[in-house]
Amino acid sequence: MMKITELTLDADGIATHVLRGGSAKRSVLFLHGGSPGIAPYCGGAHVWAETLEAFAADSQVAAFDMIGCGATGWHSSGGPITVDHLGEHALRVLDLLDLPDCHIVGHDIGGLIALWLAMKAPERMRSISIMASQSAAPRGDWVDDLVYLDPPPPLYSRKSQLWALDRVSCAPHHITPALLDACEAAAGQPGVRAGQEAMASPEARAFFNASVSRTNAKAWALSRDAKLGVPFQVIWGADDPLTTPAHGMTLFQTLGRTQPEAQFHLFNRCGSFVFREQPERFRRVVEAFRDGLAATPSALRYA
Amino acid sequence: MEEIRVETATEPRMRMPLRKRVDGVDTVYHEAGEGETIVFIYGGNFGSPDAASSAHIWDLNFFPLSERFRVVAFDKLGQGYTGNPTRDEDYTMAAVVRHAAAFIKTLDAPGVHLVGHSRGGFAATRIALEYPDLVKSLSIVCSGTLSPTISPNEIALAGNPHKPYSRESSRWVYEGYVHDPRSVTEDWVDRSYEVTNRPEVKKTVRKMVTEGLAHRYFLPELAKQKRETLQWLKEGRLQRPVEIIWGANDKTVSSQGAFEVFNMIGPHQRHVEISMFNHCGHFPYREHPDRFNHLLSRFVDDVSARG
Numbered sequence A: 001m002m003k004i005t006e007l008t009l010d011a012d013g014i015a016t017h018v019l020r021g022g023s024a025k026r027s028v029l030f031l032h033g034g035s036p037g038i039a040p041y042c043g044g045a046h047v048w049a050e051t052l053e054a055f056a057a058d059s060q061v062a063a064f065d066m067i068g069c070g071a072t073g074w075h076s077s078g079g080p081i082t083v084d085h086l087g088e089h090a091l092r093v094l095d096l097l098d099l100p101d102c103h104i105v106g107h108d109i110g111g112l113i114a115l116w117l118a119m120k121a122p123e124r125m126r127s128i129s130i131m132a133s134q135s136a137a138p139r140g141d142w143v144d145d146l147v148y149l150d151p152p153p154p155l156y157s158r159k160s161q162l163w164a165l166d167r168v169s170c171a172p173h174h175i176t177p178a179l180l181d182a183c184e185a186a187a188g189q190p191g192v193r194a195g196q197e198a199m200a201s202p203e204a205r206a207f208f209n210a211s212v213s214r215t216n217a218k219a220w221a222l223s224r225d226a227k228l229g230v231p232f233q234v235i236w237g238a239d240d241p242l243t244t245p246a247h248g249m250t251l252f253q254t255l256g257r258t259q260p261e262a263q264f265h266l267f268n269r270c271g272s273f274v275f276r277e278q279p280e281r282f283r284r285v286v287e288a289f290r291d292g293l294a295a296t297p298s299a300l301r302y303a
Numbered sequence B: 001m002e003e004i005r006v007e008t009a010t011e012p013r014m015r016m017p018l019r020k021r022v023d024g025v026d027t028v029y030h031e032a033g034e035g036e037t038i039v040f041i042y043g044g045n046f047g048s049p050d051a052a053s054s055a056h057i058w059d060l061n062f063f064p065l066s067e068r069f070r071v072v073a074f075d076k077l078g079q080g081y082t083g084n085p086t087r088d089e090d091y092t093m094a095a096v097v098r099h100a101a102a103f104i105k106t107l108d109a110p111g112v113h114l115v116g117h118s119r120g121g122f123a124a125t126r127i128a129l130e131y132p133d134l135v136k137s138l139s140i141v142c143s144g145t146l147s148p149t150i151s152p153n154e155i156a157l158a159g160n161p162h163k164p165y166s167r168e169s170s171r172w173v174y175e176g177y178v179h180d181p182r183s184v185t186e187d188w189v190d191r192s193y194e195v196t197n198r199p200e201v202k203k204t205v206r207k208m209v210t211e212g213l214a215h216r217y218f219l220p221e222l223a224k225q226k227r228e229t230l231q232w233l234k235e236g237r238l239q240r241p242v243e244i245i246w247g248a249n250d251k252t253v254s255s256q257g258a259f260e261v262f263n264m265i266g267p268h269q270r271h272v273e274i275s276m277f278n279h280c281g282h283f284p285y286r287e288h289p290d291r292f293n294h295l296l297s298r299f300v301d302d303v304s305a306r307g
Helices: A050-056 A083-097 A109-120 A158-167 A177-187 A190-198 A202-225 A245-255 A279-295 B055-066 B093-106 B119-130 B167-177 B186-196 B199-210 B213-235 B256-265 B289-306
Strands: A004-011 A014-021 A027-031 A060-064 A102-107 A127-131 A232-237 A262-267 B018-022 B025-032 B037-041 B070-074 B112-117 B135-141 B242-247 B272-277
Touching: A004 A050, A004 A083, A014 A050, A014 A083, A027 A050, A027 A083, A027 A109, A050 A060, A050 A279, A060 A083, A083 A109, A083 A202, A102 A109, A102 A279, A109 A127, A109 A202, A127 A279, A158 A177, A177 A190, A202 A245, A232 A245, A232 A279, A245 A262, A262 A279, A279 B289, B018 B093, B025 B055, B025 B093, B037 B055, B037 B119, B055 B070, B055 B186, B055 B289, B093 B119, B093 B213, B112 B119, B112 B289, B119 B135, B119 B213, B135 B289, B167 B186, B186 B199, B199 B213, B213 B256, B242 B256, B242 B289, B256 B272, B272 B289
Parallel strands: A027 A060, A027 A102, A102 A127, A127 A232, A232 A262, B037 B070, B037 B112, B112 B135, B135 B242, B242 B272
Antiparallel strands: A004 A014, A014 A060, A262 B272, B018 B025, B025 B070
């Protein structure tokens, strides 16, 4: 197994915790899920765990804690954040990491950030994979989502986070002591606590959710009037409590109106944590997409 | 539209057919490589004067995959360069499936990875159900025959304006099937033209159309077998890993079909997944061959690693 190392980057004043490994001339950047201060579990680069080692066998890999997640700080203004804040931060980290031939994989809110990056700086990546991302998919007038309705108190305790992770999984085998240790440790980090405080009010959450909708609208307009500048795939779990196969398929069809190089994958008996619940399948479709794109002669790159 | 040549002329072209007697039928096939055995089953059926598949339809997949696997593509009973059914009542899918299973038995493999396209996806599924010991995994590609939903094949391809047995009629059919007509290569059209004009193949047209076997045997028997097959899938009889590969823009099979097949198998079989290609009609393995090949080879690896 390739060694994964930790480092801290200064991303425009935000101390950013990064996991990095591998040495090949191509790379995968992983964007974790769990909206900072909003999701009832503490997301961060730690959720990728063995995923990083597996991909590092023949790729450079990197994963970082988003603003207010893991060991990364909150932003200097201190107030609530938007998708644009998360996107600008991710873009700065992408700059600093200088990853060659980069494929980006984003889970949950990380899937929306991957899309944000692909809209903002398509020249910086070869493809994006949007995975189990309720916030990236079209929702219409949605039905009230009760998945996280009543987390057991105290919020962000080990037991409460276990509850949240279990709620969104099809099977709980991936919720290991190591994952819970990392989530519990994250809950005590100053950036995470600042984020929870900043995002606690209904106004802060509405402010964030409005930014999700704005990003969505940009993506829908782009895919109608121009096109997403990179190949993409949509990877969904058939039993994800947070989003349905129809949502994933609609996302695929919508962005796929103008970007021809795209795939949709649906995995059976799989919840939100696709890459943890079914790591072999996940790795296989991400690497096959990467390798298949690289093998396609330029004359056949209809894009 | 910008002219793009899609030929990959540097590749060998499956010009070395092998043959063996299978259940008394002269059976033509191609084989290359070593390792886990992948068997391709193409679509269509005997008796079509407009266009006809043969094992060559897999030529963009056969050689790349043969670098890591033992790859076999054969001509089905009454199609391509294989002999015809000897009895009228064998102009059926059931006879095609029996012949295909008998051919697979002769490969002497400890289970094969079946890849079936369109009507071949139905045949492959039947083989996995009737002869599970022959099969390690099943890849179903754009199979309206296996989908419970209406498959608009007959609508999309109605009224071919070209003369039967002509090069133009083959091109028209395949351009109707694919998303981007540039993926219909001259090579593909040439081979279809050659096959449709084989006297043996013309004989199947006489049998199916002139003598009426299509409506006497083939279609009613297929309908019966389809009823049974869908029932079997819902009962959980399919007990091998399955991948369902579809073209999102297939004018002849709706993408809903992929979900319906998934929903029949899924309750009983953990190992089932959909892979849908964008900008893709009925032939993902020809329209996006590199991504198709990588996806398929990783699926086969994954199944093999599980033992």
